[in-house]
Amino acid sequence: MPLVVTLHVYSQRRDPSWILADDQAQDFLERVRALEIRTPLKARGFPSRLGYRGFSVTAVPGSLLGGPRLAVRDGIVDPGESQASFFDPDRSVERSLLSTAAGGEVGIAALDVEESLARPADELIQEQAEALVLQPPVPNCTPKAADAPLFDPSAWNVAPFLDDNNCYNYANNQRLMDFSVPGLAHSFKIKNACDSALQGALKDGLLKVNDFSAQLQPGEGWYVALAVRPGHDCHWYRQDANGCWSHKPGVDEATNLDNSKNIITDPSLTSCDRGPYTDFCGFMVTKKGVVIH
Secondary structure (H helix, E strand, O other): OOOEEEEOOOOOOOOOEEEOOHHHHHHHHHHHHHOOEEEOOOHHHOOOOOOOOOEEEEOOOOOOOOOOEEEEEOOEEEOOOOOOEEEOOOOHHHHHHHHOOOOOHHHHHHHHHHHHHOOOHHHHHHHHHHHHHOOOOOOOOOOOEOOOOOOOHHHOOOOOOOOOEOHHHHHOOOOOOEOOOOOHHHOOOOOOOHHHHHHHHHHHOOEEEOOOOOOEOOOOOEEEEEEEEOOOEEEEEEEOOOOOEEEOOOOOOOEOEOOOOOEEOOOOOOOOOOOOOOEEEEEEEEOOOOOOO
């Protein structure tokens, strides 16, 4: 039975995928069947974050997985909405899936997974469960742009838009059903570095600015910001109508929280937890009508 594994680790670019060999697929299914502890937590129900966000395993409909996708993250093995999840305390399923990955690009991305796997599953579950219940206080953000989109994650966090739009689509408020890349619509190929990604965005019609202090009038657009995981991936934020910032990490849900579950008031600050996206590149202004792809 062919099984396709996807490692969810990137934001702007597509996540790496690979096909399990027959013996690997059999080992995976046996590990899942051996799990005994049930939990109501869902792997895709946790708050979004940058960096490692679990695996998905896709199978043909009607397979032993009970559905087209099984999600595995932070010790939760989730067979879908119709069934309760399993708890994998030693995270053996995640470790086994990582071991099936080839080298190269997957090997580089695996660094995020290995760092996460060093943390006990029960510790992560407690942290994620608290984040779902305990909402951070809303800071006093100052609206800066008349055209800034409302923070309305429900418009993005549903099928089919969730899985087929990335952070760049979200920052530009364009649900294009494609992972857009700065400059691609204008035949410019970027590298995963600040100068290159900013240049690609300039090709698309965005404007570079020093900060987000100026008030933008109707028709002048709204602020976005870029951070980079050097050599690997880019990530975009946008300032919403309320003056705070939000983002959409790859195929994960749009959120106004950073990796430490704090509301984002300024993505350039060291207090904003951007995970592995350590290089802050700067601010830009986008608007309705910019052409991205």
